Amino acid sequence: DQQVKQNSPSLSVQEGRISILNCDYTNSMFDYFLWYKKYPAEGPTFLISISSIKDKNEDGRFTVFLNKSAKHLSLHIVPSQPGDSAVYFCAATENSGGSNYKLTFGKGTLLTVNP
């Protein structure tokens, strides 16, 4: 049972354009969402997060949007750069303020930014 789904295994965009990566979840108990970036032969690196009490969080070129009613979040990268080429994982956790330290990940989306 995949509680966090990234339905696009890959995405290709041109340098300078917007990259939009999507993520859907099924567990209504999730209250905190995160995006990780992973290069080959490295561990995932935290990128940006959003609490369920917000609908948008921005950090430089990266913005995450959360639509709780649709159980959907997206990561926007503007403008996209070749160095952004990596696998992006969406992750979620429930009871983030309490005692649950488990992250549930999607399967990832490979982003390729072409020069």
Add this chain to the structure above:
Amino acid sequence: KAGVTQTPRYLIKTRGQQVTLSCSPISGHRSVSWYQQTPGQGLQFLFEYFSETQRNKGNFPGRFSGRQFSNSRSEMNVSTLELGDSALYLCASSLYGGVTEAFFGQGTRLTVV
């Protein structure tokens, strides 16, 4: 400041054997989590340790176990290895277990033949 260190980086084992992987967290971090990454299932949570106590466990069989030492270093053990255990095993450390400040190591690539 040194990052999360996982050893060994690569490992090849035979079915039926057992294996122990090691994770040294960032200095001062007391929480260590373990994840398994496979092409088919993505990243899946194995367990989390804090101050030598397991606080949370994922849906893996009892062949997967772990422990944490007083210096916060952690080991995970897989007994009676199966072909399906071939994966990248990732360790993440954080101060108290907060997911936003978790830092991942490079992982141990385990191949079972």
